[in-house]
Amino acid sequence: MFRWAWKSLLTQKTGVFGSAAGVASAFILVIFFDAVFRGESTQIITYIEHTRPNIWVMQRGVSNMHMASSFLWDWKADKIATLPGVKQVTPILYLNSVVNIGDQKALSYVVGLEPGSARAGPWEMEAGRSLPKPGEAIIPAVMATLADIGIGDTVSITDKSFKVVGLSKDTYSMANSITFVTFKDLEDILSSTGTYSYLLVDTDEGVDANELSTRIMNDVEKINAMPHEEFIKSDYRMSMQMGLEIIFLMTVICSALATLIVGFTAYSQVMNKRRELAIAKALGMRNMSIVNSVIFQSVAITSLGFLMAVIFALTIIPRISTLVPQVSLLVSPSAFIQIGLVALVVAIVGSLIPAYYVSRLDPTSAFHV
Amino acid sequence: MFRLAWRQLLIDPLRTCLTAFALRAVIATILVLEGFEQGQYFQLARAVFDRDADLIVTQAGVSNFLATRSSIPQLSRADVESVEGVVNAHPITVLPVIYEKLGRKTPLFLFVYDTRGGAVNIIEGQNISDGRDIIVDVSLAKRYDIQIGDKFIVSDFEFKVAGITEDAAALFTGFAFINYDGMIDLFLESEIAPDLSTFPLLSFMLVELEPTADRVKVASEIEARAPDVDVYTPQQLAENDVNLGRTLFGPVMNLLVNVAYIIGLLVVGLIMFANVRSRLRSFAVLKALGFSNTNLAFAVLLQALLLLIISLPLGVLLAQGIAMIIHLYTPLYLIYMFEPDVFIHTLSASIIFAIIGSWIPLRSIRKADPMLAFQGT
Numbered sequence: 084m085f086r087w088a089w090k091s092l093l094t095q096k097t098g099v100f101g102s103a104a105g106v107a108s109a110f111i112l113v114i115f116f117d118a119v120f121r122g123e124s125t126q127i128i129t130y131i132e133h134t135r136p137n138i139w140v141m142q143r144g145v146s147n148m149h150m151a152s153s154f155l156w157d158w159k160a161d162k163i164a165t166l167p168g169v170k171q172v173t174p175i176l177y178l179n180s181v182v183n184i185g186d187q188k189a190l191s192y193v194v195g196l197e198p199g200s201a202r203a204g205p206w207e208m209e210a211g212r213s214l215p216k217p218g219e220a221i222i223p224a225v226m227a228t229l230a231d232i233g234i235g236d237t238v239s240i241t242d243k244s245f246k247v248v249g250l251s252k253d254t255y256s257m258a259n260s261i262t263f264v265t266f267k268d269l270e271d272i273l274s275s276t277g278t279y280s281y282l283l284v285d286t287d288e289g290v291d292a293n294e295l296s297t298r299i300m301n302d303v304e305k306i307n308a309m310p311h312e313e314f315i316k317s318d319y320r321m322s323m324q325m326g327l328e329i330i331f332l333m334t335v336i337c338s339a340l341a342t343l344i345v346g347f348t349a350y351s352q353v354m355n356k357r358r359e360l361a362i363a364k365a366l367g368m369r370n371m372s373i374v375n376s377v378i379f380q381s382v383a384i385t386s387l388g389f390l391m392a393v394i395f396a397l398t399i400i401p402r403i404s405t406l407v408p409q410v411s412l413l414v415s416p417s418a419f420i421q422i423g424l425v426a427l428v429v430a431i432v433g434s435l436i437p438a439y440y441v442s443r444l445d446p447t448s449a450f451h452v
Numbered sequence: 453m454f455r456l457a458w459r460q461l462l463i464d465p466l467r468t469c470l471t472a473f474a475l476r477a478v479i480a481t482i483l484v485l486e487g488f489e490q491g492q493y494f495q496l497a498r499a500v501f502d503r504d505a506d507l508i509v510t511q512a513g514v515s516n517f518l519a520t521r522s523s524i525p526q527l528s529r530a531d532v533e534s535v536e537g538v539v540n541a542h543p544i545t546v547l548p549v550i551y552e553k554l555g556r557k558t559p560l561f562l563f564v565y566d567t568r569g570g571a572v573n574i575i576e577g578q579n580i581s582d583g584r585d586i587i588v589d590v591s592l593a594k595r596y597d598i599q600i601g602d603k604f605i606v607s608d609f610e611f612k613v614a615g616i617t618e619d620a621a622a623l624f625t626g627f628a629f630i631n632y633d634g635m636i637d638l639f640l641e642s643e644i645a646p647d648l649s650t651f652p653l654l655s656f657m658l659v660e661l662e663p664t665a666d667r668v669k670v671a672s673e674i675e676a677r678a679p680d681v682d683v684y685t686p687q688q689l690a691e692n693d694v695n696l697g698r699t700l701f702g703p704v705m706n707l708l709v710n711v712a713y714i715i716g717l718l719v720v721g722l723i724m725f726a727n728v729r730s731r732l733r734s735f736a737v738l739k740a741l742g743f744s745n746t747n748l749a750f751a752v753l754l755q756a757l758l759l760l761i762i763s764l765p766l767g768v769l770l771a772q773g774i775a776m777i778i779h780l781y782t783p784l785y786l787i788y789m790f791e792p793d794v795f796i797h798t799l800s801a802s803i804i805f806a807i808i809g810s811w812i813p814l815r816s817i818r819k820a821d822p823m824l825a826f827q828g829t
Contacts, residue, residue: 098729101722108715112481115711119704144607150548150559150625179548181520181696188696190519241521242513257700274523321550321557325624328782329488336774340481343474344719350470351726409703436470 087363088376091356092383099384102348106388106429107395109341110422114396116333117418120326122404122411126256127322130192131315133206133253136173136283137292139314143305148192149259149318150179154278159303163282166302168290173202176269177280182262183239184222185230191262193240195269195280203283204263210234211249214263220245221263225255225408240264241272256411258322284308338425341388345433349381353437357444365446374438381434382427389426393419456738457754460731467730471723472763478716479767479802484774484787485712486794489705491786495622496697497690502620503544503569505658507671508689509681515692518546518561518622523652524681531678532657537665538674541657542568545635549606551628553596560592561627562606564635569658571629576600577615583633585614589626591784604628609638621784623697659683713801720809724756728813732820740822748817749810756806764802768795 092099127149131139140163141153157174164172176195181188196204196214205213209224211234220238227233227250237244245264254261270276286295292310299308309317353360360373396414404412461468500508500517509532511522532541545564550557563569570579571587577600580587586604593616598604604611611630620627630638635653661670671683684692728735735748768789775787789795 095729098722098726101718101725105715105718105722108711108718112708112711112715115708119708145550146552147550147557151550152548178521179519181514181516183515187699188516188692189699190696239513241511257704273521317557321559324556324558329785332778332782332785336481336484340474340477340715343470343477344722347470347474347723348726350467351730354464354467355730403707407703407707410707436466440466 085376085379087359088379089383091352091359092380095352095355098348098351099387102344102384103387103391105344106341106385106426107391109337109344110389110392110426111395113330113334113337113422113425114392114414114418115400115412116326116330118396118400118412118414119410120323120330121415121418122413123256123258124319124322124326125413126411127259128315128318129253129256130194130261131311131318134203134283135311137286137290138284138296138299138308138310140282140284140299140306140308141280143307146307146309146314147318147321148177148281148314149322152179153177153280154275155280155282155306157277157279159306160279160282162303163284163299166295166299168287168295168298169284170287171202171285173197173200173283173285174266174279175200175203175281175283176266176273176275176278178240178269178273179259180240182222182226182260184226185232185236187230189226189260190258191260193262193264193269193272195266196263197266200266205249205251205254205261207252209250209252211247213249213251215245215248215265217265217268218244218246219248219264221249221251222247223255223260223262224250224252226260229409238262243268243272255409257409334421334425338429341385341426341429342433345381345385345388345429346436348384349377349434349437350440352380353377353441360441361444361446364444370442373441377438377441378431378434381437382430385426385430385433389423392422454754457751457758460727460734460751460755461758463731467727468759471727471759472766474719474723475759475763476767476770478712478719479763479798480771480774482709482712482716482798482801483768483771483789483794484778485705485709486797487771487775487787487789488785489701489709490791490794491788492622492701493694493697494788495786496693498619499622499627500686500690500693502572503658503686504572505542505568505686506661506665507659507667507674508684508686509541509657509659509674509678510684510689511655512680512682514682515684515689516696517656517689517693519696521652522546522655524654524657526654528678528681529654529657532659532674532681535670535673535677537662537670539660539662540567541659542566543632543654543656544569544658545632545652545655547635547652551592551596551604551606553605556596558592558595559625560589561622561625563627563629564632565629566632568660571615571617571620571627573618573620574615575618577613580614580629580631580634582612582614583631583637584610584612585630586611586634587615587617587629588613589620589628589783590616590618591621591626591782592628594781594783606638609641618783619786621786623700624784626784657681716801716805717808720756720805721812723759724752724809725813725816727755728752728816732816735817735820736822739820745814745818749814752813752817753807753810756810757803760802760806764799
């Protein structure tokens with residue numbers, strides 16, 4: 084019976100391919116949603132990832148950078164710098180704000196850098212300088228392309244204008260691009276003095292970051308110190324959590340759509356072959372065998388759809404960012420596993436109506452003229 | 453021809469139902485995706501309009517309400533209130549904070565208000581009566597199973613949940629509301645800021661005007677008297693936030709909606725192809741009776757349009773049902789479909805799908821040999 088089911092699928096290649104493409108599109112939509120949130124979450128932590136100090140120090144009660152504010156007195160940085168095991172402390176000032184660029188606006192992490200502080204600055208440049216002077220800014224190259232501006236043009240943060248002197252690479256994200264200005268300029272915007280936002284602490288070789296973090300928190304009051312890996316995980320988890328519910332909902336909606344497509348195709352197959360099925364029944368084939376063949380057809384169509392979705396995701400999605408540079412996409416193997424499991428359920432549920440129809444098919448209909 | 457198309461649909465009601473279900477699901481998916489994007493913009497605009505101001509004063513150079521830092525000097529309030537036509541300048545401060553409970557973290561916008569600008573749709577509990585009171589959006593309440601009277605800890609400072617509000621969220625972020633007593637206590641007790649001047653104590657002013665006051669004139673008068681501020685109407689500020697939202701969500705939502713359109717096209721094409729293939733013999737009979745290929749293609753197109761007419765209202769209902777379920781379980785997301793643009797896009801796309809979809813089986817119709825009609829079954 085499986086052979087019949089397989090051959091029957093092969094006789095309607097176009098229809099099967101069309102349904103598989105429909106199923107694939109529904110799965111692609113889910114993979115896409117997942118890739119958007121995963122890509123954006125990865126891009127959100129790109130600053131933390133690339134600066135990569137051993138320890139991050141911030142205000143007590145704060146354990147994130149994304150959508151967070153942190154301020155700590157400057158003397159705390161001096162005190163940390165004297166602790167044994169600390170090689171270097173690099174302070175930054177940080178603001179989550181809107182940057183006006185040409186006639187567009189973008190949400191941005193604005194990072195204030197101390198003079199000569201390349202340690203906390205951009206890690207790769209497309210053009211221009213990597214360290215700003217007063218009144219200057221380094222903006223993401225993608226942001227400049229989208230707004231059609233370049234080096235020498237002006238951007239503004241609140242009412243302060245900055246001349247663009249550098250275009251950085253890998254610093255753009257929809258939710259938070261990274262703009263670098265001088266520490267003093269950002270202090271002016273924030274109306275702050277004598278405070279830092281985060282401290283990037285590099286340790287001496289062989290020093291355990293966990294132990295040093297604990298020691299920093301014991302020795303310096305009212306601060307939070309986190310080893311790099313813990314800090315990066317904390318930000319990534321939070322930004323992914325923001326999208327988890329909507330990804331789940333989209334999975335449900337698209338799975339329902341895929342189920343209907345599979346159901347429709349399986350039903351069409353059964354209707355087209357009802358006479359053959361009736362003959363098979365009249366020849367003594369058991370209901371269970373025929374129902375299994377219907378399920379097999381559904382599984383085959385869904386598997387083909389799933390395979391097409393995976394191929395699309397692996398080949399096309401990574402190239403989309405080239406065409407639409409403002410969208411960061413990251414395809415994850417875990418998304419494939421989830422969709423694979425959903426596909427199995429879709430195949431079985433999609434075959435229920437045709438299977439029910441087949442089980443009630445009258446064998447005598449084979450002899451009707 | 454119309455009758456022929458109609459009867460074709462009635463031959464196999466189960467298949468027609470399945471077909472209509474599939475079409476309905478496609479229409480609903482497109483509407484939900486379009487509505488999801490519109491919902492983000494609607495929430496952004498609502499965040500401004502719900503503050504109930506005639507004019508909104510921002511820091512000079514700041515032209516957005518959410519996701520930006522605005523800090524106005526305290527003394528500017530007296531300048532604003534001294535302008536003729538201004539009844540009151542209600543202060544409001546917006547702080548992004550991270551709420552953490554049981555290892556889960558969620559960013560939220562903390563709105564600090566005094567006499568105007570607080571929660572507008574309290575669905576449970578009551579308004580703030582104490583510095584320790586907080587009102588949270590239902591999205592946060594659902595996510596963390598928060599009840600009235602529960603503790604709500606922000607940066608080690610303990611608030612008590614006095615009320616739960618709805619429709620207070622934007623940019624995938626829920627809102628919470630406290631008063632200025634609460635903010636000062638939060639800053640001091642939790643040492644959220646070692647240097648209070650660093651934090652914006654006053655982000656915006658919600659200007660209440662006399663009923664007869666000229667908004668444009670008052671706005672320019674305020675800007676002349678207080679050079680540290682800019683003045684916007686709520687419509688302007690909402691529009692700026694929506695435009696920012698379009699920059700954020702537009703590219704990715706366009707991609708998703710386009711994928712949904714491709715699904716729609718494939719599904720309609722598949723349905724019409726399967727329909728024609730299963731009725732090839734009927735088409736052969738019609739050809740033998742003298743129907744031309746054009747007539748038959750027109751019948752298929754009519755059939756596709758009929759299916760669409762049946763499915764469209766049901767698709768809208770299904771989308772509305774999905775939107776209600778999404779909002780019920782995850783109120784952070786709003787699916788807002790009541791935008792003429794959304795309906796026009798979806799309707800025109802569906803008609804195009806029907807036309808293209810009914811072209812797909814044309815080859816099969818052309819190849820249907822009238823001799824088939826006379827072959828045995």
